[in-house]
Amino acid sequence: MANKRNRTAGLVLAAAVLGILVWRPTVLIYGLQAAGLYASIAIPMGLILGIVHIVNLAHGEFMMAASYLTYTICRASGMDPYLALLPVAAVTAAFGFLVYRLTIRRALKAPELNQLILTFGLAILLTQAANLLFTSQTRKLSFEYVSASVDIGDLSFGVYNFVFVAIAVAMVVGLRLFLTRTKAGKAALAVGQNPRGAAIVGIDVDRAYALTFALASAMVGLMGAVFITRSSIFPAVGSPFTMKSFCLIAMAGIGNIPGILASSVLLGVSENFLKAFRGTREWADIVFFVLIISVILGRSIRGKKA
Amino acid sequence: MKRTATYAAAAIAAVVLAVLPAFLGAYPLNVARSVMTYMALAVSWDMLLRSGQISFGIAGLFGLGSYASALLVLRAGMDPVLSLVFATLLTGAIAYALGFAVLRLRAMYFSITTLALAEIFRIVLHNLHDFSGGPEGVVLPGVIFGGAAPALYWLCLAGLAITLGTSWYFERSKLHLALTAIRNDETSARASGVDIFKYLLVAFTVTSTLQGMMGAIQVQSYGFTTPETAFDANFTLLPLAMALLGGIHSTLGPIAGAVLLGIASEWLKLKIPYGHLVVYGIIIVLVILLMPRGLVGLARNRRAGRRA
């Protein structure tokens, strides 16, 4: 079912992408780059939603915190963020584990309302803590390699952001291997599909949740480190990504991680499509939201009929 | 007996609040207005929550009301007082129309969609330069009632009174049964004859109207607004934290929470200019984990414990 939907969506996208490629290549190139960024932030959130069945409304804020951590380390040591990547991911994994143990776990059995408000509160806490520690001033690290570009004929474009596409694809492949080949991954997948059943066959559900949370936090921490190589950061930098990530997941369908790639391409390309015209440039954001709301609505109505 | 005491307490509180301007200067009145605004938003948020739907879009409707009122004055030359009425009704009408789509969603889908709607409103008003003034916002020809501090205070108090009265009505009419039944179990509510969509639409429209009204009052009291101030996320965040701290699913809880946090935040704002809102994050997290029924729930438990 999900496979078939992915294939149809893929075909439609491929056709649209081909059309745009001929007409205006930069729209496609920048669109794909944006898609890579969106997808690689959304995938860890999708992992948590698919397995722990919790919307982490502090997801973007986890990334923001990781970016500030990277910033601090690199500022102090002069290190390149790519060298700080693994330590940062380790720290955020530990942080995610702690957040799960101290807060999320206690709210698992509570009504969904409590879970939503809890993670919303965590988001505020992280944003404001960043405000307190770093003020709302934007921070930036500059690197030359970020401005690398390629010329093909008349066409000149930045290539650095393709790193996000690589990360997104690596995440999808890596998760797939983890969830189907390793014991811990298989256990997590089983827990995600049927927690009670998994508990009956002897899987430690709590451990699987904790592991999922830590893993997703490590992934988003890694993204935080890479994010600061190209973007300036400020305390609220993460919050749009929380919303966008959730919407991308809702578009793909909860539990359909490869589908996140497709929905991200759709968004990235259509945003850049609008940005290509002066008249519609500033409406890029809104079309994004409108698209997302219609997809969520369409989905929920269809879900009701089934 | 108990009810008489409640009415008496409410009457005394009303009288005290009404005569407050005679004793207070401009700054305390300003603080009081801010607390009352947040209180009205907290109570209105809670009214919808009683049906089990969590809105993250308070700021969206608040901002919509602000802009509607400001633009009615600027573009249609309407009298400011009249614009309050029309802006309130307009927000309600927009919410009613949106309700037909949004209220088909539940749980996280509903919450996130309300958040996204608030964002859409902000972007639209941000981008419609000629109509809404774009990112620079709008400046009104003057502040309502010539900017007299007591008059502004009374206006805000009136908005709060309307909100509290509506919430009180919600608690005592059949809406209370309908919304609580929906929150507990939609299927069995339907089997008892509750038209779920109708009652959700009523609750969503009414609470959005109240939020729009407070936004309209706010913009007329300050004389200007921008997309960033009208749709400030704090208008979502603070009321939510207040209602949670005080205790959800009641009128009294959000009132108590708003008084406590409203005054605390004015004080913290002076002490810690950047990031004083971290306190709100901590409160939300701790309250949800440790006392999900808030202060009012805590007091009720204690009283029940003493009686037993």
Next chain:
Amino acid sequence: MKTLQTEHLTKRFLGLVAVNDVSFSLDAGEILGIIGPNGAGKTTFIHLVSGILMPTSGKVLFKGRDVSYAPAHERARMGIARTFQLIHPLENLTVLENVMIGAVFSRRQSLREARRSAEGICESLQLGDLGRDTASLSILEIKKMEIARALANGPEVLFLDEVMAGLNADETRQMISMVKAIAKERGLAVGVVEHVMGVIRELTERVIVLESGELIAEGPYSEVSKNPRVIEAYLGGAA
């Protein structure tokens, strides 16, 4: 004209047929048993009749009127009431308020009238201390409250979905006579889903048997229980 009737009622969920071509009727003053092995589609059938689910095809007729696609709350108002197997007593309401809901929203009574009629119903079911929180109720009290909630709709048709489950022998006997008395006093058409065959034997005049969503037998319990298809269905279900 029968009080309630279905014609070729069918419900499919993504390829799985939960209720398949079921035609039956139920008359005022009658108590009908609905039996069948686990997963036979009994609860789905009640969902279809009460409007919680909409049929894929077929019809539901209430007093000759086609209500197949009427929403649940409208059917409740017309006079189709039911209890639920997995009971979620409305936690933030008292026992009395729980029962009032049906009176307020199905019978369109004012809060004051609803309070009075809810009190009457609870009294007839010997359900006391109505100001209590539902969390403190015993199983028997919860079941009684479920029935009271359904009766508050002022129904002509009442479906009871496993109201005896979890009760001990004494309580079951009490409940059986209570259901009989209610049906008689109010002239209701009652449909009872039950697993305990003793209850079905004592309570009902006629039963229908569902298996894999299909109606495989109909008649008095004494006859149906000897039907080889029914015996096989139960043995097959147990194996």
